[in-house]
Amino acid sequence: MDCTIALVGAGGFVGSHLLWALLERTPWKILAVDLDFHRLQNLRSQKDSRVEFLLADIAEPQIIQMVSQCEIVVNLAAICTPSRYMSEALAVIESNFSHPAALADACAKTGSWLVYFSTSEVYGKTTLATEVLDEDASDFIQGSVKASRWSYAVAKQLSERYIAAIPNLKYSVVRPFNFIGPWMDFMPGVDGDGIPRVLANFSSALVQNEPMVLVNGGEARRSFTSIHDAVDFMFCLFENREKAYGEAFNVGNAKNELSIRELAVLMRRIYARILSVPEEKLSPFKELSGEAYYGEGYEDSLRRIPSVKKSKSLLGFEAKIPLEEALEESLRWFHAHYTSECKRS
Ligand code: UDP
Secondary structure, eight states: OOOEEEEETTTSHHHHHHHHHHHHHOOOEEEEEESOOGGGHHHHHHTOTTEEEEEOOTTSHHHHHHHTTSSEEEEOOOOOOHHHHHHTHHHHHIIIIIHHHHHHHHHHHHTOEEEEEOOGGGGBSOOTTOOOBOTTTOOOBOOOTTOGGGHHHHHHHHHHHHHHHSTTOEEEEEEEOOEEOTTOSOOBTTTBOSOOOHHHHHHHHHHTTOOOEEEGGGOOEEEOEEHHHHHHHHHHHHHTHHHHTTEEEEEOOGGGEEEHHHHHHHHHHHHHHHHTSOGGGSOOOEEEOHHHHHOTTOOOOOOOOBOOHHHHHHHOOOOOOOHHHHHHHHHHHHHHHHHHHHHHO
16 A cells, blocks of 8 residues: 555654654655654665655644645654653643644544554553553543643543544544653653653663662552554554544553562663673662652552453454563663763763
């Protein structure tokens, strides 16, 4: 199939992996939109005629018009780091509701298929007793307005509801469950500021031999998903588009569930193996409360396990990569990339 596809947020962690895979696996033409392409510097210098890079903001109406001309529009652009949900709630709501809503309106007019990246955080303030989260049956529970951690979840939920309510819009919603892999987020003080998500933050601490911070004792649990499984999901979606219209899909690996404390222990063990040093040589953990680490208004989801039934039955997708393999790949990448970045800076 000859096709044009727009990747809004192509320069980000997920977008950049997806872009490379599209080039390898399809003959499609790609419109790559973002405010920053540092992850794709090599590709940009190759000047591949199938990719048009657009350094632009989706907040601009003319960019929305241009993007909505493509047959498939994948919207990945979002502020999606929890440390920003408290201090920048307004920007979080604009980026996760206002801009996606405007893009969805434009796609409804052109007839493009909108693939919208939402979040597993829509399920909200889960407890340790929460079981498998089902796309169409689980409730969404958020904390009070003062707990602005939930600004992101609520904006994403509203954008999902808005998209679902637009007459004649062809759309599918993706809810990622903690994707991990090379190029995730940033290293604080080296190529970004603030607190990245847990994989990047723990990797940064290990590479710099500083303590990994366990928020609230690291009791929260997550199911981690390799970015390569996430990319494979997207191809199952592209191949089954008629079945995917009007559906939301969890994308996750229920087998890769563990507590954040267990994650810290596992990452330390793997990193010691990579360095060929005894674990005791690496920095010990440090415990902090969520409010002390992230600021006032921080609350947490305590457990997130995806139901994977729908993506398997409708799209034939099943995540395969075990946690230890995904962590080792990520840690090897962080080690190689940032030891040279740190030397350079
Ligand atoms: N977390 C932690 N230490 C860190 C970063 C995160 O203990 O350095 C915890 C955080 O409180 C949450 C979990 O790890 O319980 C996952 O956080 P992340 O920022 O990756 O994103 P989330 O899954 O909450 O969207």
